[in-house]
Amino acid sequence: MKSLLALVALAVAFAQAPKFDVVSIKPSHPDVGSGVSSRGGPGTRWPGVWTCQNMSLHNIVWIAFNLRSQQLVAPDWMHEPRFDITVKIPEATTREQFYAMFQDMLADRFGLKVHRESKEVQGYELTVGKNGPKFRESTSEPPQGPPPVPQRPTLGADGFPVVTPGSNGVNITNNRARGQWLRAKIDRLVRDLDNAVDKPVIDATGLTGLYDLALYWVVDPMRPEAGGPTIFSALQDQLGLKLESKKVMLPVVVVDHAERVPTEN
Numbered sequence: 001m002k003s004l005l006a007l008v009a010l011a012v013a014f015a016q017a018p019k020f021d022v023v024s025i026k027p028s029h030p031d032v033g034s035g036v037s038s039r040g041g042p043g044t045r046w047p048g049v050w051t052c053q054n055m056s057l058h059n060i061v062w063i064a065f066n067l068r069s070q071q072l073v074a075p076d077w078m079h080e081p082r083f084d085i086t087v088k089i090p091e092a093t094t095r096e097q098f099y100a101m102f103q104d105m106l107a108d109r110f111g112l113k114v115h116r117e118s119k120e121v122q123g124y125e126l127t128v129g130k131n132g133p134k135f136r137e138s139t140s141e142p143p144q145g146p147p148p149v150p151q152r153p154t155l156g157a158d159g160f161p162v163v164t165p166g167s168n169g170v171n172i173t174n175n176r177a178r179g180q181w182l183r184a185k186i187d188r189l190v191r192d193l194d195n196a197v198d199k200p201v202i203d204a205t206g207l208t209g210l211y212d213l214a215l216y217w218v219v220d221p222m223r224p225e226a227g228g229p230t231i232f233s234a235l236q237d238q239l240g241l242k243l244e245s246k247k248v249m250l251p252v253v254v255v256d257h258a259e260r261v262p263t264e265n
Contacts (some may be wrong), residue, residue, distance in 0.1 A: 020101055022088040025109060025262045027081060028054040036082075038063065042095045050098075051086045057258060060085065061112065064102035065253050069194035069201075070121055074255040081260070109262040114253050123200035123248040126190060126241055128207070134240035137209040138183045160216040160228070170196075175220055176228060181213040189213055196231045197243065200250050205241065215239060 037053050040046035052060065058078040065072070087105070089098060106112040154173075156162045161171035163180040170179040170192050177196070181188050186207045193201045196217070215238055218228035235241045 018090055018093065018097055018101055020087040020105060021090055022086070023105055023109070024086045024265055026084045026265075028084050032082075041089065042093050042098045047093070048089050048091065049086065050089065050102075051084075053084050054082045055085070056080060056082050057110065057260075061106060061114075061253075061255065061258075064099060064106055065114075066099050067253060068191060069197075069199060070123075070250060071200070071252050072255070073117075073252055075258075077260065078255065078258060083262075106258075111257060111259040112255070113257040114255050116251060116253055118249055118251050120247055121200060121250050123202060123246060123250070124193075124197060124243040125202050125204045125246045125248075126186070126193065126235075126243055127204050129236055129240045129242050132240055133205075133207065134238065135211055135213055138212045140183060140212060158216070163214075172219060175218060175223055176216070177219050178216040179214070181211070183210045184213060185210060189215075193231070193235075193243070200248055201243065202246070202248055213239065 032054050035053075036055050036059070038051065038055060040048075040050040052063075056079045058072065058074050060083065061074065061078070062072050087102075089101075093101070103112075154162045155176070160176045161173045161178045163171055163178055166182070168181050168184060168188070170177055179189075179192060181192075186203050186205055190201050190203045196219075215234055216228070217231045217234035221228075221230045229237065232243055235243060
């Protein structure tokens with residue numbers, strides 16, 4: 001009797017598990033080019049919707065599991081094809097619920113099956129330099145009103161991209177990058193450093209506040225027209241931080257199965 005009641009309770013819980021209000025998945029148009037974008041979700045200025053354009057299933061799964069560099073092991077074919085997705089999110093959904101709903105949606109629409117492992121990989125540890133950080137805690141107020149309208153990529157007088165005022169993240173144009181993080185925790189910077197060095201970065205700064213950070217660097221210093229700081233020298237000179245090479249244990253998600261074509265909307 002107890003087993004029967006447990007099964008009934010599990011079935012009820014599953015039936016009541018929150019799901020996206022609306023899900024639309026369409027193949028990206030073949031002429032859209034290589035540009036990729038995504039935005040929205042709980043904790044952003046668009047908490048009721050998440051969208052992506054021209055995104056591979058590999059990157060979609062990477063976002064759904066909130067992963068960082070090297071944390072996804074998946075078949076090569078998942079880098080193509082690409083999809084445009086829009087999901088409407090129930091009101092008051094937390095970030096943790098959003099990821100759970102996202103993963104359930106991928107299991108339902110793409111037949112996604114995964115398991116988790118841990119592996120030791122070569123990475124970096126972000127620490128504070130010997131002279132301390134070259135930035136202070138943010139004194140600015142949280143942004144009000146509508147989000148900033150993204151500007152067309154342009155270069156400033158220093159040859160590096162111009163960042164949209166009030167925005168957060170990294171802009172890359174012609175092998176040159178500029179990042180801006182406003183009222184951000186250090187782990188927000190760390191996540192973008194993962195991509196910049198293509199290895200996992202562990203925060204060992206001990207800094208726990210909210211900061212306004214700005215950084216510019218050359219993406220590929222080996223290109224002849226580079227002419228700028230590497231990400232390593234930029235961190236030291238501009239922020240007073242440094243990256244030290246280190247072996248790190250990394251939890252990974254391994255894709256066991258996924259369908260190339262999702263079920264119909």
